[in-house]
Amino acid sequence: MTNEYLAPFVDELFNLGVREAVFSPGSRSTALAMLFEEYKKYDTYVNIDERSAAFFALGIAKANRRPVVLVCTSGSAAAHHFPAITEAKMSRIPLIILTADRPAELQFVGAPQTLDQTRFFGNFVNHFENLEAPQPQAKNFWTYPRKVAQRAFLSALDQMAGPVQINVPLRDPLVPKLKSENYEKGRYKLPFKFFKGQQSAFFDEALLSSKTLILAGANSAENYSESLLKLAEQLKAPILADPLSNLRNHNSPFVMDSYDAFLANDDLKTDLKAESILLFGQMPVSKRLQQFIALNDEAQFIQVDPALVYRNPSLTTTIMVQSNVTTFANSIQKVNQDFSYLEKWQKAQEKMRHQLEKVAQEENPFEGRFVQELQKHLKALDAQLLVSNSMEIRDIDYWWEKEDSKVRILGNRGVNGIDGTESTALGIATTGKPTVLLTGDLSMLHDLNGLIIGKTHELNLTIVLFNNDGGGIFHHLAQKGVPNFDYLFSTPHGLNFEGLAELTGLDYHLVSNYADFGQQFETSICQPGIHLLEIKTDKDLSLALHKKYTAYEN
Ligand SMILES: Cc1ncc(C[n+]2csc(CCOP(=O)(O)OP(=O)(O)O)c2C)c(N)n1
Structure with a gap:
């Protein structure tokens, strides 16, 4: 299967609208040059000097107003593309530069004609990525290269068009098997x-x-x-x-x-x-x-x-x-x-909603029912709810029902971190609208310093804390039960959140049952300052209750 995944990459670029490819000769780039040439539909050009080749490609792209492919081998070759790439970047000309490279195991070991080609052109390209060899058995073996081609093409034609570098680490044998049927592999029923x-x-x-x-x-x-x-x-x-x-x-x-x-x-x-x-x-x-x-x-x-x-x-x-x-x-x-x-x-x-709603009868302290209660108490308000990552956002996903309401739910789902939770919530609270944070204990501990600004600027926030003494999410994942599970993943800490009242001056309350939660919540949301409503739950019981209430029976 060596290098065969490059054939759909070549096909996809053509499907997207690339029509010209400019090569400079080299060994590491053999598969790229041969596969573009064998495709037979590209106008190809060869120039032994990469610097001239790049300006030549720039000229074609300028004239036709579409991306042109530029191929070079590993080593100093790519460096010679640089002047034309700076010109392309500043004059917004789309180029797709394919830099052949040695694979990871031959990096930093003194292999010939090898240097670090990662982000080689710095800020002078719109996009950089490696086109890695996909795992031979992977479902996306033939589709992944097409996606890389699409990203390259779309980035080159961004609102500010420009050059793009796709670095292509390649293993021996460098000469590809030319099978025309490979070009069609991974095509969708209708082209992208x-x-x-x-x-x-x-x-x-x-x-x-x-x-x-x-x-x-x-x-x-x-x-x-x-x-x-x-x-x-x-x-x-x-x-x-x-x-x-x-x-x-x-x-x-x-x-x-x-x-x-x-x-x-x-x-x-x-x-x-x-x-x-x-x-x-x-x-x-x-x-x-x-x-x-x-x-x-x-x-x-x-x-x-x-x-x-x-x-x-x-x-x-x-x-x-x-x-x-x-x-x-x-x-x-x-x-x-x-x-x-x-x-x-x-x-x-x-049917599913009916099953999920049965949680209303749950007597044990369970996150699902507390989400239901939270929604009940928030629904009449023009409020904002920040939900931390981990199980909290998943519990909201299960138990936050559609209903006519104005509550705005927010989350940091860009990179799904458990960091910055209180700080984000307090930033949201600056709008002056009633603001609630629903968080897990580790997420809260991660950003305790964030509470300081709430005091400095006298912000109002009600924090609903699901404290299951560690990362409950890992009990739902494949790690559950592996050696050292608690030590490495679940990480129980035994910390006492009540101490935050003394440390930061927040108003603390340990929730004893569902009715108590309702009362405390209604009071907190109307009063100034930071209020912490701690709800203690149990990770294993929670796992069992999640299974019970989220099961769909045929
Ligand atoms: C900054 C950061 N570090 C680590 C992680 C990995 N991580 C995801 S969820 C999680 C546990 C969170 O625990 P908690 O906030 O108590 O919520 P629970 O799982 O109990 O619902 C961790 C460590 C992450 N997403 N972000």
């Missing part, structure tokens, strides 16, 4: 497309089938709820509403809020398969949803976003539309009269 701006006619006619699914994720730039609800109604499409999308603030029959639980069911996953999937905003938190998307790899996956940057880690995106959400949604004219797909989702949703 991207649009800058509106193409409603295209979507109306070809794409939005009667089995269209809408994914609504966090979107910090825009409140798109009304336009998505209208679009869902037109298309009879269920909206899988991530808690951070805030679409759950609408008690609409199109909004689904319990999918993370029922998408664990294999029969349902087959029955609910989509033909078109529209993603707005960030990919939702739910891991099961992401697995479901990966399963739907035959569907058209359309990402609508102001940037042409991937937001779908399942690698199934087939169309990218560079647009803000409202403009796109409002441009779609299609009306679907077939309710049958929507009804399937509604049925699963109702």
Whole structure:
């Protein structure tokens, strides 16, 4: 399989619109040069001097206003591309530079013609990444190289067009097997497309089938709820509403809020398969949803976003539309009269929600029921709720029901850190609206210093702390039960949060039961200062209760 994955890379660049490739000869770049040449559809050029080759490619790209591929071998070769790359960057000319390289095991060991080619052109490229050899058995062996090609092409044609470096570490044997069928491997049913701006006619006619699914994720730039609800109604499409999308603030029959639980069911996953999937905003938190998307790899996956940057880690995106959400949604004219797909989702949703709601009878202190209680007490308020990462955001995903409300749910889902939690919450609290932080104990401990600014600036915040003495999430993951599990992962600390009252002057309360929580919460939210409501839970019991209340039975 050596180097065979490069054939779909070459094919994908052609599919995207690249038509010319300029090579300088070398051994490490053999596979690249041969595969472009054998494809037979590119206009290729050879120049022994990489410096001249790069300016030559720049000239072609300038004249044709489209990206040109430039290939060089490892070592000092890439350095000679530099002058033309600075020119391309500053004059916004798209180039895709493929620098052949030695693989990781031959780096920093004195291998010939080898130097560190990582981010070789610094700030003078729009994008850098390695095109690594995928694992031979991997499902994405043939599709991953296509994604790298797409990213390279889209970055080169960014709003500020420019050069892009794809570094290509290659192992021996360097001469590839030329199999013409490899060029077609990993192609989607319909080729990858991207649009800058509106193409409603295209979507109306070809794409939005009667089995269209809408994914609504966090979107910090825009409140798109009304336009998505209208679009869902037109298309009879269920909206899988991530808690951070805030679409759950609408008690609409199109909004689904319990999918993370029922998408664990294999029969349902087959029955609910989509033909078109529209993603707005960030990919939702739910891991099961992401697995479901990966399963739907035959569907058209359309990402609508102001940037042409991937937001779908399942690698199934087939169309990218560079647009803000409202403009796109409002441009779609299609009306679907077939309710049958929507009804399937509604049925699963109702059944699952019914099961999840049974948590209201749970007597033990359980995060699921406390989320339900929290929603009850917040719903009438124009409030803001920051949710920490780990199980807290997942519990909100399970138990925060759609209902007409104004609560704005926020989270730091850019890199999903357990850091900066109190600081972010206090930053949010500066708006003066009632503000609540729902956090786990490790996340809270990580940012205790963050409380200082609350005191300095007299900010108001109610902290609801789920204290299970360590990282409960690891009890749900594959690490559970490995040697030294507690020491390495669960990390119980036994710290006493009550001491924070003395340390920081916050108002502390240990919650004794659900009714007590309600009373304390109602008092805290109206009073100035920082209030900490600590709820003690048990990790193993919590795991069992999660299983009990989130199980979907056929
Ligand atoms: C800065 C940072 N360090 C480490 C992690 C890995 N991590 C994810 S969840 C988690 C445990 C969080 O525990 P806690 O806040 O108590 O929540 P629980 O799992 O109990 O719900 C850790 C350490 C991370 N996401 N971010």
